Amino acid sequence: MAGNLSGIFNQDQAPDAPEFELLPPGEYLGDITKAELKETRSGGYMIALTIKLDNNRSVFDNLNIQCASQKASEIAQASLKKIGQTNAKVIQDTDDLLMCRVRVNVGVQPGDGQYGPRNTVKYYMDPAKGTTAPRQVARSAAAAVTAPASRPAATCPAAQPPAEGGGRWMRDRKPADNRTSEEVLKDEIPF
Structure with missing residues (x-):
């Protein structure tokens, strides 16, 4: 769509574009x-x-x-x-x-x-x-803490331990403090 800009835009009076700054990694x-x-x-x-x-x-x-x-x-x-x-x-x-x-x-x-x-x-x-x-x-x-929330925070469903005391990754795990795999699993589940 073509349109005449006279009266709504004057290039000589327009502000300069702001300098673009990269976010630090x-x-x-x-x-x-x-x-x-x-x-x-x-x-x-x-x-x-x-x-x-x-x-x-x-x-x-x-x-x-x-x-x-x-x-x-x-x-x-x-x-x-x-x-x-x-x-x-x-x-x-x-x-x-x-x-x-x-x-x-x-x-x-x-x-x-x-x-x-x-x-x-x-x-x-x-x-x-x-x-x-x-x-x-x-x-x-x-x-985020000081600003009012515009929407509720996303929540993830609570993790459930796998049947039979955990999967292979838990059965094969050897805790350094001699706890059972069920005790380790309970410590790793957020409540």
């Missing part, structure tokens, strides 16, 4: 605010995500859920699974991703001559798990 908490299924140039599919961080910045990620690279598809599908599990959701539609709470490890991809450096989501983590990571998480968590 580290862990950040946020919510997925946009999830769009797109076809890739090679004929596969990706989900383009926008994640609004608790520090009011946004990062973007493209999950190549179906592409020529099997490894890339596996990574994307594992990321979707992680997001669903940590938000107690079964992801069947891009709308299921909206407002999912995530903890992302953000990195910086160097420029390539045509484009400058940019932030990238390296991987997803459980937002409920604590971290010993950089200050970004500590500031974000402090802001």
